[in-house]
Amino acid sequence: xxxxHSNHLIQLTLATFFISTSGALGKFIDMPTPVIIWxxxxxxxLFLFTFCSYKKINLxxxxxxxxxxxxxxxxxxxxxxxxxxxxxxxxxxxxGMLSLFAYPILTALLEPLFIKVKFDPIYIVLGFMVxxxxxxxxxxxxxxxxxxxxxxxxxxxxxxxxxxNILSKKLTNIYNGTSIMLYQVIVLSAVLMPALFYLDTSxxxxxxPYVIMLALVTTAIGHTMLVNSLKHxxxxxxxxxxxxxxxxxxxxxxxxxxxxxxxxTFLGGSLILATVIIESVRSRNK
Numbered sequence: 001x002x003x004x005h006s007n008h009l010i011q012l013t014l015a016t017f018f019i020s021t022s023g024a025l026g027k028f029i030d031m032p033t034p035v036i037i038w039x040x041x042x043x044x045x046l047f048l049f050t051f052c053s054y055k056k057i058n059l060x061x062x063x064x065x066x067x068x069x070x071x072x073x074x075x076x077x078x079x080x081x082x083x084x085x086x087x088x089x090x091x092x093x094x095x096g097m098l099s100l101f102a103y104p105i106l107t108a109l110l111e112p113l114f115i116k117v118k119f120d121p122i123y124i125v126l127g128f129m130v131x132x133x134x135x136x137x138x139x140x141x142x143x144x145x146x147x148x149x150x151x152x153x154x155x156x157x158x159x160x161x162x163x164x165n166i167l168s169k170k171l172t173n174i175y176n177g178t179s180i181m182l183y184q185v186i187v188l189s190a191v192l193m194p195a196l197f198y199l200d201t202s203x204x205x206x207x208x209p210y211v212i213m214l215a216l217v218t219t220a221i222g223h224t225m226l227v228n229s230l231k232h233x234x235x236x237x238x239x240x241x242x243x244x245x246x247x248x249x250x251x252x253x254x255x256x257x258x259x260x261x262x263x264x265t266f267l268g269g270s271l272i273l274a275t276v277i278i279e280s281v282r283s284r285n286k
Contacts, residue, residue, distance in 0.1 A: 005232075009241070012229040016242050018222030023093040023249035024256050025214045026085045031203040033085040034195035036211065037078065039204060041189035043215030048182040048224065057176050061183070066174065069167055073180075074187030076164035081188075083157035091150025093253035094265055097246040098134045099154025101272065104239035105131065106162040114166045117234055122282070126240055126275045133275075136268035165239065169230045177228035185219065240279035243272050 029036050052059060061067050088096035105127025112119045171180050204211065229238055247269050253259040261269075 008229060008232040011225055012233065012238060012241055013244065015222050015225030015229060016244050017248050018217050019226060019242075020097070020245040020248035021222070021252060022084070022214065022218045023088060023097045023245075024252045025210055025218065026088040027093050027096070027253070028257060029203075029207050029210050029214070031201070031207055032195070032199040033082055033089065034192050035199050035201050035204075036085065036214070037081050038189060038192040038195055039211045040081070040215050040219055041185040041192065043212060044219035045182060045185040045189060047216050047220035048178060048185065051220070052176075052178055052182060055178075057179050059179050059182070062174065066171070069171060070180070070183045071187050073164050073167040073171065074184035075191065076160050076167065077184050078188040078191060080157050080160035080164055083153045083160065087150045087153035087157060089150075090146040090153060092147075093257065093259055094246065094250045094261060095147060096150055096154055097249040098268070098272075099151040100158050100161065101130055101134060101243050101246060102127075102155050103158035103162045104243060104275075106159055107165065107239040110162055111166055111234070115169060123240070126279060129275045130240075130243055130272055133268040133271035136264050136271065162239070165230070168227050169234075172227060172230050177231070178224045180227050181220075181224045237279060237282075241276055244276050247273055 026036070031039075051057075061070065084096070084100055087099060090096075091099075105124065108120075108123030108127055111117055168180055168184075175183075226238070226242070233241070250259070250261050250265060250269065254261060
């Protein structure tokens with residue numbers, strides 16, 4: 001049993017690493033955000049559909065209620081991605097990613113309202129530890145600064161992300177995680193289609209390799225692994241462990257975008273990482 005738990009924990013950590021590549025890619029890709037997200041969905045959807053066909057995963061939707069939940073979860077995922085990418089564009093990878101990580105405490109507060117799980121007060125403590133880490137990492141705020149706007153978009157993205165994960169958790173009881181991710185990108189690609197007619201799409205000629213990486217590594221692999229992990233962890237537990245994303249993202253941004261982390265980055269990042277270690281031990285001993 002403990003070996004199985006370790007394997008599930010490793011898969012969740014890998015999913016977190018793959019998803020963390022979205023920070024550097026979202027900052028680097030030079031196209032309008034809705035266009036980036038549309039290409040991400042279309043290419044990611046192709047990868048996911050190929051995988052589902054290869055594995056013979058059933059793609060049937062069993063009820064209108066499930067279809068409604070899939071549509072809503074897809075819209076929430078789109079809202080999360082778009083506001084997150086605006087946060088990255090307005091600030092930097094470190095601040096954009098870290099402001100998103102108010103979502104564990106939001107998840108802990110919201111999950112008992114949607115799913116029959118017992119509220120655990122320790123999630124409040126861990127969530128505040130994450131917020132303290134973000135406070136240490138954040139630069140001095142100026143209300144007219146684009147950095148503040150980036151933080152606000154990041155916090156809004158956190159709310160959408162928490163709600164999407166909670167709804168996806170309910171769907172994993174019925175559907176395969178890969179099929180759920182496929183449904184969500186199909187919904188979002190349809191909704192964002194009009195953006196192609198109103199925004200500049202010419203940048204895809206030079207940005208295509210990076211968009212493919214965003215679609216395959218971040219979306220098709222990372223998010224599918226995350227959704228699958230919800231079968232083995234509560235959404236709150238997955239959220240806390242997922243808080244290593246900024247650590248990975250800051251390292252990737254340093255290596256590829258030359259964004260140099262400050263002492264505060266290391267201090268705040270260490271505090272966030274401490275919450276992950278605490279929750280990993282707690283979830284293993286349950």
